[in-house]
Amino acid sequence: MFHPEVLTTNLFTLLKHNHAGVTMDVETLSEREGNYYAIGGFVQSFDGFGALLYRIVDDLPALLDSPEFYGDVERRIASNLDAIREHGCIGAWYADGELFIDVVEAWDCLHNAGVTNEEFSARGRTAVAQGHVNKQDAIGHVCIGVQGNYESLYLNKAGV
Secondary structure, three states: OOOHHHHHHHHHHHHHHOOOEEEEEOOOOEEOOOOEEEEOOOOOOEOOEOOOEEEEOOOHHHHHOOHHHHHHHHHHHHHOHHHHHHHOEEEEEEEOOEEEEEEEEEEEOOOOOOOOHHHHHHHHHHHHHHHHHOOOOEEEEEOOOOHHHEEEEEOOOOOO
């Protein structure tokens, strides 16, 4: 199940169908469903950058068809299999000409799950705190409770 080629192929397939971004559950090899916070930064392998891979991209479909790029991603996944297994997801998102691929944890956000607003807010604060620990600029909030079902929660680097 945790074979780098299988993980890479499934990630590319999902990203080809949703260029904006995906969070792939590495157990099911499918897109993570439900309401969750996507928190990256669990590996620091890209030249000290808090992601598995970062690339400035003009043509994402062409890049996803590139055998060289596929091989690069597969090697990075192979080098980080322990972290991928531990944290459970690989995330990829593309915005403003930038592609990020990372080892991600998906934390249920509890929105519309019969919890109080206080419990929902506490879960969000905990997810943001983990993003700070991982030195991330932002975490994702994939949730039917937000407009467009997605929002980036940008983090203040000062920890506020």
